[in-house]
Structures are given as structure tokens and as C-alpha cells.
Amino acid sequence: MNTNETTLDPGQETLLDLKLDELKRELSEHGAPAAMQAALVARFRQTKPTTTRPRFWWTPPIALAATIAVTSWMIRGPVPPSGQLVALAPPTSTLEGDPGPFLALQPLDRIAAEPGKRVVATEFPRALLADWGLPVSPDRAGEPVRAEMLYSADGEPLAVRILN
């Protein structure tokens, strides 16, 4: 990671990054001892809240299900005639209109192959845009920027779309 304020020349920067990468690579071979998980799980079992079911635990769910069933029956709409199927557009954006294309953060073939993608509106510091090679005015670096993120099912960012 480079900083704007460093006094090192580019050659020193590169050399230092290589050294730090070497340390990170070797550190990545180290991890928490395997036995720790069992000890922590045992501790978790002691501390977790006890969940004893009340005697008539089943009455609220039954009552809720009955209410939903009756309400649905009372307000149900007209059934479309057979052959007229209603198609739902996939949720591609959280906004009205098309604010512009997404900027891919992962290879396109990988994004295409990801199951369960979803779009999430978010905010992050404008300075982050510089890391993606986008121009950022120093005067506005501290301001938040609104964006839509395309995330994989396990929360990994796949693409970004800047909204302002």
C-alpha cells in the first residue's frame, strides 16, 4: 500500500512493498492453533443463553398462521386468466432509471458465474475512488460517495456503480 506522503523514492517503495509482501506471505502460513476451536466451543456452550420452550409455545405460531390464512382469503385479488402469465423484472437497481454502468472489480467471467448476486446501495469515503484509478479532487476526498455495490452471495464485492 502506497501513501501520498511517503518520502521514499519509487525504487525504495517497490523494494519495501516486496519485503512486506514476503512477510505477509510467510505470515499467511501461520494461523490460530487447531485445538483452540474446541476450547472456545466448550466455553460458548457454557455462556450461551438457555432456550427453554414455554409450555404453550405452539399457540402464537398457530394463531399467526390462521390470521394470515384468513386475511389472504379475504383480500385475494382476481386470478389472471390462464395463458396470461405475469412476468416480474429482476431487481437490477435500487434506484429509478439507469444511473450508468457498473465498474467490474472482479473478472467478468467470474462475475457472470457468481450465483445469488445482489445490488446494495451504500456509501464510502470518496478517497477510495483513487485506489480504483478514478479522479478524486483533494478538496472532496473526505466526502462520502453514494454508490451501488454488486455483491456475491457471501458478501464479496464484485462491481461498483458510482451514483454521485
Next chain:
Amino acid sequence: MTMPPKDLQPELALLARMKQGDEDAFVDLYRRHKDTVYRLALLYSGSAAHAADATQETFVFFMTRPDQYDPLRGTLAAWLCGVARNIARKSVGGREDATDPEALADDTAPHEQHVDRDTPLERILRGEAAEQVRRAVASLAPHYRDILILCELSELSYAEAAQVAGIDIGTVRSRLSRARAQLAQRLAPYNMGAKEAV
């Protein structure tokens, strides 16, 4: 390249289940973060045994006081790193009070008493070069080493590092810059092939 913020929803769902006593959710969260926490503790303590203790203590703290994590203030990973940092720093004897921002003039060179000479020098890494870098990092002034570990080696964002260290982002940037300069200076003899210690 710095990656954008991760979607917090999957972890928050696990956290909610864990708070209700779901053991699998705790194990999932533990597996996601255990190695990051352990490596960070290893860098702060310089000792595999201390790092293991600090990691265990961090997750015990997490399981007993999960409500102390506020998702609005950052990721769970950053919060766990902050907990582990505080525990690991205590475990090496609380010598690092000098990272208190009010106790330091940020743009000045560290006083001699701030330079940590007592970090355990047990050999941790197999690779000679990586071990040299680790020792050079350990020999930095604590307030510079702190930010270098958080930003460079644990890959926290500037904002997360600022929150963990209790300083503003500008100070994080300037300390990181100086930390890198100091580190480059300490590694220079190795770069030239010299044999003397850092």
C-alpha cells in the same frame, strides 16, 4: 488495490444467530476471523504463545460481549482486530502507552524511550528474509509500528485503523508514511547484502 467495503449482511445474520446461542454461527464467525486475529496478535506480541492466548481471549470477549460490536462503526473483522490489539499490547507488558495521540507530537521523531526494545525476539518465521522484516517492524517506535501492522499487514482501511487506534485518518496517513520510511531505513543494510543486525 484497496477493496470496497464488504457487505456486512451475511456476518450480521451469523452474529444475530450467535447471540441467540447458535453454536454453528459462532464457529463460522470464528473460522472466518481466527487467523487474521492470530497473525495480528503475533505481530504485536512477537510470541506464538502470547498470540494464541490473545486470540483465545479475543474470542471469549466476543462471545461474552457481542453487543459491544457496533456494525454502524465498521466491520466485525476490524472490531476483532481492535480487541486483539488491545489484549496483545497488554500481554507484552503495557509498554506502549506512547501511542496515546495526546502523548505524541505526530510529526516529530519518536523519543528514545518510545522505541520498543523489549519485544520478544523468539524466532517465529522460517524464512530468513521474512523474519528480518518482522524484526525490523518490531523495532519501530510503537506508534508507527501500530499503524503499519494495522494498515499494511492486517490490511485494515485507513478509517478502520483510525478507529482502532483512536486517531484521525490524517494522522494514520502521516504515521504510516513515517513508519514505511523508518522500516526502509532499517532494512537498507539487508538490501545491500550487509550482515549486520537491524
